[in-house]
Amino acid sequence: MLSTLQALAYPAPGETPTDLQLVILHGWGASAADLAGLAPYLQLTNTAMVFPDAPLPHPQVPGGRMWYGFPAAYDFRTPPDFEAQADLQTSRQQLTVWLADLADTSQIPLERTVLAGFSQGGAMTLDVGGQLPLAGQICLSGYLHGTARPPMSPRPLLMVHGSFDPVVPIEQAHRARAALDQQGQPVTFQELPMGHEVTPQTLQIMAGFCEDLRQTL
Helix, strand or coil: CCCCCCEEEECCCCCCCCCEEEEEECCCCCCHHHHHCCHHHHCCCCEEEEEECCCEECCCCCCCEECCCCCCCCCCCCCCCCCCCHHHHHHHHHHHHHHHHHHHHHCCCHHHEEEEEECHHHHHHHHHHCCCCCCEEEEECCCCCCCCCCCCCCCCEEEEEECCCCCCCHHHHHHHHHHHHHCCCCEEEEEECCCCCCCHHHHHHHHHHHHHHHHHC
């Protein structure tokens, strides 16, 4: 299966020496450009950042993208179970292929790649990332699609979630953390007094996580 995901890169490939690659997945109805604007504020050393667009157009947001649709009236008050959705299965396959292709084209192996995501992108990070030999994962305001699976290799995982998140309630993050821990995936968990957003404090925590990881690789 060929991957057709489009992506933005920061900095441009080859501009600086690279020790680490950070891939960040956007949320439902957003796009790569929405998150790419945050790249300069992370101030990461010798780290390439890549922001792919989800493969599906959003039905209500002009220019928005999504990894899959949500069931009618779904509000995250019950545990999600999206496994049967064909659009999720397609996006999962495309993202997996794209990440493998990215490792080849960037010449940065998956073992030196961190996969991160916000909201629906965070859910994709937990879903796809655990089944790849990544250096690490970051889930921002995310959730599990369904049953947690054990990671294919050891790696650190950072979860950041807002105590007052009105979209994905904090209980979903607590549930995901417990399920991942049961599968042998230790989680560094940060609960912040914020809503469904990426704040300067969130960026600072992400940057510290990536820099600590870069120095150990």
